[in-house]
Amino acid sequence: MDSKRRDFLKIAGLSAIAGIAVPSAFNSLLKGEAVASEHGEAAAANAAAGAHGAAAPTGKRWGMVIDVKKFAANPGLAEKCVSTCHAIHNVPDFGNKKDEIKWIWVDSFEHVFPDDSSQYKKPEALESMPFLTLCNHCDNPPCVRACPTQATFKTKDGVIAMDYHRCIGCRFCMAACPYGARSFNWREPRGKNADGQPFIKEINPKFPTRMRGVVEKCNFCVERLTIGQIPACVEVAAESKALVFGDLNDPASEVSQVLKTTFTIQRKPSAGTHPSLFYII
Amino acid sequence: MYGKGRIIPALILFLGVMTSPMWYKSGDLSKLPKPEKPKDYKECVAPTAFMRTSHMVLLNQWRDNILREDGARIGKTANGTEYVRSLQNGCMKCHSDKKKFCDTCHNYASVKPYCWDCHLQPKEAM
Ligand code: SF4
Ligand code: SF4
Numbered sequence: 001m002d003s004k005r006r007d008f009l010k011i012a013g014l015s016a017i018a019g020i021a022v023p024s025a026f027n028s029l030l031k032g033e034a035v036a037s038e039h040g041e042a043a044a045a046n047a048a049a050g051a052h053g054a055a056a057p058t059g060k061r062w063g064m065v066i067d068v069k070k071f072a073a074n075p076g077l078a079e080k081c082v083s084t085c086h087a088i089h090n091v092p093d094f095g096n097k098k099d100e101i102k103w104i105w106v107d108s109f110e111h112v113f114p115d116d117s118s119q120y121k122k123p124e125a126l127e128s129m130p131f132l133t134l135c136n137h138c139d140n141p142p143c144v145r146a147c148p149t150q151a152t153f154k155t156k157d158g159v160i161a162m163d164y165h166r167c168i169g170c171r172f173c174m175a176a177c178p179y180g181a182r183s184f185n186w187r188e189p190r191g192k193n194a195d196g197q198p199f200i201k202e203i204n205p206k207f208p209t210r211m212r213g214v215v216e217k218c219n220f221c222v223e224r225l226t227i228g229q230i231p232a233c234v235e236v237a238a239e240s241k242a243l244v245f246g247d248l249n250d251p252a253s254e255v256s257q258v259l260k261t262t263f264t265i266q267r268k269p270s271a272g273t274h275p276s277l278f279y280i281i
Numbered sequence: 282m283y284g285k286g287r288i289i290p291a292l293i294l295f296l297g298v299m300t301s302p303m304w305y306k307s308g309d310l311s312k313l314p315k316p317e318k319p320k321d322y323k324e325c326v327a328p329t330a331f332m333r334t335s336h337m338v339l340l341n342q343w344r345d346n347i348l349r350e351d352g353a354r355i356g357k358t359a360n361g362t363e364y365v366r367s368l369q370n371g372c373m374k375c376h377s378d379k380k381k382f383c384d385t386c387h388n389y390a391s392v393k394p395y396c397w398d399c400h401l402q403p404k405e406a407m
Contacts, residue, residue, distance in 0.1 A: 153349065155348075155351065156351050157351075161348060163344070163348055163349075164399060165344065203401065205369075205401055205403070205404075206369070206370060207369075208369060208399040208400045208401060209399050210399055211395075211398040211399050226347075226354055227354065
């Protein structure tokens with residue numbers, strides 16, 4: 001009786017091992033084949049394209065060149081770009097740095113290009129130049145990857161847009177953005193300060209406001225782009241050509257021509273975000 | 282049943298109190314909401330029955346389509362009238378009084394949509 005039970009257990013054990021091992025071995029064999037054939041196809045595709053690295057980009061990618069010299073030559077122009085943008089987009093002014101909301105702002109060379117190695121031996125003129133700064137609408141945007149709700153996303157034309165309905169205010173995107181381009185609404189944007197002054201001086205009835213608890217930033221004026229207008233800041237700076245806006249993927253566009261003929265720099269290139277904004281200094 | 286004399290009347294009373302809101306309004310058609318319709322416009326973007334039940338679905342579809350799928354900002358009604366696919370710049374152009382239109386039903390149904398936390402109603406006093 002005893003020996004029979006031992007036999008039974010042995011057989012049961014062996015069949016259990018066989019039951020587990022055989023299909024998995026079979027599966028991994030199958031997968032190995034699949035992986036091999038995938039490699040083959042990818043290699044074939046690469047060979048067919050005759051390309052090394054990434055394929056040529058297709059579709060639009062909006063971008064902008066910021067000519068800091070022209071802004072320096074036109075005092076007040078940069079500030080006018082800022083106030084126009086903030087007015088049409090109902091950006092609140094909470095009156096203190098801590099709660100500040102900014103879509104576009106003027107900053108110093110050190111702050112805009114903190115990793116510039118020449119900054120201890122630089123022309124003095126840089127000190128006083130107004131650096132207009134806004135969301136870079138990065139081609140490889142860390143804010144989009146960080147957002148858990150896809151409230152921040154990239155449109156077909158390369159604009160990094162936000163759907164404020166989806167924003168849960170986690171601020172992951174603010175931690176992810178290397179440029180400080182995002183602001184959080186700590187306070188109710190439609191509220192009033194202690195003196196009874198509304199935070200949004202004059203409301204633009206065509207554009208929504210935001211609510212407390214969401215992040216906001218420059219939207220490259222998508223609402224204007226879709227109806228064939230250029231961004232509001234570019235319109236303000238149009239006369240002096242301090243801002244040039246256009247499709248980076250179109251070699252004939254004005255912005256591509258400027259980039260072809262002029263030396264420009266981008267903010268924090270080492271971050272690998274591939275900004276769509278270029279600076280002429 | 283032990284204590285039947287008290288339990289049964291108490292149960293009836295309890296049920297009566299619980300369902301009183303239903304009795305209170307039942308059969309009184311005058312209490313139904315009467316949203317004020319625009320006078321100058323006769324045709325909406327979709328049939329009334331659909332709009333009554335599904336306007337919020339439509340608004341979400343407009344948003345996702347325009348923002349994420351590069352959809353058109355302008356739509357056309359069945360009769361070919363063009364409209365802006367937007368709550369603030371489209372719907373409110375005809376339904377220009379939020380209090381007399383949106384709020385009547387929303388208050389009746391006791392729903393509190395958060396549209397107006399960000400979107401502006403026409404000539405909103407801020
Ligand atoms: S600048 Fe910042 S917010 Fe703008 S796309 Fe790049 S990472 Fe995102
Ligand atoms: S704060 Fe809003 S936009 Fe930013 S990561 Fe969180 S959900 Fe996304």
